Amino acid sequence: MRRTRMKREAQAESAIFDVVIIGGGASGAWLALDSASRGLKTLLVEQYDFAACTSSRSTKLIHGGLRYLRRLDIGLVRESQREKNLLLHMAGDFITPLKFQIPCFSPYETLKYKAGLRLYDFLSQNEKSSGAYSREEMVSKSPNLHHDKVHSLLTYFDAGFDDSRFAIELLKKAFTCGACLLNYTRLDFFIYDAKHKIIGARIKDQIDFEEFEVYGKTFINATGPFTDIVRKINNPSETKIMCLSRGSHIVVDSSFLGTDEALLIPKTVDGRVVFMIPWKGKTLIGTTEEGQAKPEKDPAVTPEEVSYLLSTVRQFLRHGPEEKDIISRFAGIRPLVRRIPHRSSKILSRRHEILIESTSKLVTLTGGKWTTSRLMAEETLNRMMAHDLLPFRPSITSTLLIQRLDNIPSLPVSEETLKEKIHYYVKEEMATCIEDILSRRERLLFLDPQRALQLAPKVAEILKTELEHEYPIEQDEKAFTKIVNNYCPQSVRLS
Ligand SMILES: Cc1cc2nc3c(=O)[nH]c(=O)nc-3n(C[C@H](O)[C@H](O)[C@H](O)COP(=O)(O)OP(=O)(O)OC[C@H]3O[C@@H](n4cnc5c(N)ncnc54)[C@H](O)[C@@H]3O)c2cc1C
Incomplete structure (x- = not known):
């Protein structure tokens, strides 16, 4: 390619x-x-x-959309469940089942979400179905959850991927x-x-x-x-x-989730849901829903969105993340269609x-x-x-079957694996600059922007030998530093 x-x-x-x-x-x-x-x-x-x-800034879920049941969007849930099952079958190298936990705070909530999950299972027609953890399981499967506040911990399956x-x-x-x-x-x-x-x-x-x-x-x-x-x-x-809506995520250490299962927080102050997703050794927390005036490639996450995400998850966790624990942040723009004028994007x-x-x-x-x-x-x-x-x-x-075509090491990117990976990404995936490598072919920019910046000069050096066209190395390094600022936590500013 x-x-x-x-x-x-x-x-x-x-x-x-x-x-x-x-x-x-x-x-x-x-x-x-x-x-x-x-x-x-x-x-x-x-x-x-x-x-x-x-498409690189999603919550990394292939999902039926449990939350759309609230709006009784049954057709969309059925369609999404069918597609999820098909994708799990046709692209198992890239899309993998992911177990979710839903904490419920009262017998009423337990009943309500159990009924929702039954319907979700029915629309999915998948053998992997919903359930509930016992009190002991709750402690071992979700060690950082506020167990004393939780009435029950329900479970269901969707899927995760690298978008x-x-x-x-x-x-x-x-x-x-x-x-x-x-x-x-x-x-x-x-x-x-x-x-x-x-x-x-x-x-x-x-x-x-x-x-x-x-x-x-x-x-x-x-x-x-x-x-x-x-x-x-x-x-x-x-x-x-179009009605554009920005959705933001923050990335924190995996210990804040403390499990390889995802957590769905079913109720937020603005009547939405927030996810904590285990992703490539870190925990992704998202998302928000804010009006966005115009499209842009790299929208910025606002301090208000960061506070909203932190305060939402802290209510559910024994040791919740604080601003200093944020490793990375990123936002994407939902392309929503406004069929009825003046409707809120939510x-x-x-x-x-x-x-x-x-x-x-x-x-x-x-x-x-x-x-x-x-x-x-x-x-x-x-x-x-x-x-x-x-x-x-x-x-x-x-x-069709979508299978891995490469045999490059699937290890996290490092100085040792860099040359082989970049050679492949340039030759077979049309990578042309540092960002293409460290943001979308490897996800280091999303997972650890400061480490990505450390690796950037090495990436640039290798790119110079691999690319067919003239490569403005200094310009690319400068441009990448600017991009990294958008992903770094607010407290970190790079020049
Ligand atoms: C925060 C967030 C979380 C989400 N999470 C999920 C999730 O977990 N699961 C899920 O199923 N969905 C999720 N979505 C929705 C999903 O990500 C989007 O529906 C999907 O990525 C949209 O893809 P797209 O190709 O339509 O748009 P895009 O990915 O934006 O692609 C459009 C492309 O067109 C290009 N383009 C524009 N103008 C031109 C031009 N003049 N010439 C050439 N190219 C041009 C742009 O550069 C862009 O790359 C999420 C969305 C957001 C914002």
Whole structure:
């Protein structure tokens, strides 16, 4: 998967793609795989690195969405449960079962959540089902929980994963099916025929700043939080359909959870839920739900969000984390679709939307969740075929196996493993800078930003020998230091 080869393929004079996908997050990656595996000539362009935006900043859950039962969004839960079970089967190397605990504080709460979990199990039709711990088990399975306050500890199963790693694996699979994939390539304008149907796009390479045109029969806007911007590139008078909501996480030592099971805190001051997730040897705490004015790659976590997360989990733990215990923090932007004007993002559905613009035929896929993105892609291409935008070919993604393709050490990144890993990430995964390596192919930036900064010069040195294009080493190191500041706890400021 070499970038120069991909670019040549996209630029080839004779290249007319059946499907051009704008956006390389969860939606774009599944669209590329679905399209290429149907035998369609497919191009994907991503303005940053693959999964650089929302799709690397999730809570790392493939889940049925227990909390959506509160809103009686039964259809979404059933759909998500089905997708979760399918993904566990087809991508077991990357998606693994995760047991959750729910602390209940009264007999009423116990009854209420037990009933909810029964329904959740029923909608899942999975043999791994919910249960409850005895008092003794509660102490051993959740040693840091406030046992004296808790009436019962219920359990259920969902799944965990590494989001950006999985996006890259999906893209590698799409490549093996023939897809052409370009990171750091931004779509700026569309090109139209006499009837104002889109036939091409002007795109700009963000590494060498070369501008060029690509041509295609169909174009899909899969740009998540950037959806409205791309819709406006196509039609400046287009109305906004997105409601952006920021969700933040903090990362603390694994001892605060004290178990390899996740904890769902079922009640917060603003009527939401907060998760504590065991992830790669640390504990991830999230998330918040705050209005976000405009899309951005690296949204900042505010001090208020940090206080909210800390105070929420402290009520449930014997030794709760404090600000000084925060190792890292990160935020992502939910691309929610506002079907009813002025609705708060907290009650907007996580369902997806597929729109086909009547004249230009620009297809938009937006909303949804990581968990349902395979199905979203399948439905989008089916819809395009039903509208005669593409010849009919059945989707086969539900029958594919997504397996590890590399044999590089799965050890945490270190000075010893760095060279071998970077060689692979450049050659097979189109990594181009320090952030691509330490943020999305390895997750060190999310897990320990200060350690990531220590490793950065070594990464840069190796990158210089691996990359095919000219690599501005000092500029990249400076840019990475700036990014690291966004992840470091507030008390740490790096220059
Ligand atoms: C805090 C948080 C926690 C979440 N947790 C979970 C979870 O645990 N489980 C779950 O199932 N879901 C979760 N979600 C939802 C899930 O992460 C998103 O639904 C999903 O990642 C959205 O993917 P996407 O591809 O639509 O958007 P994105 O990942 O944002 O991808 C869109 C891409 O389009 C690119 N782009 C934009 N404009 C252009 C252009 N002009 N040219 C080229 N490229 C362009 C962007 O750079 C971006 O990379 C969470 C979301 C948030 C915010």
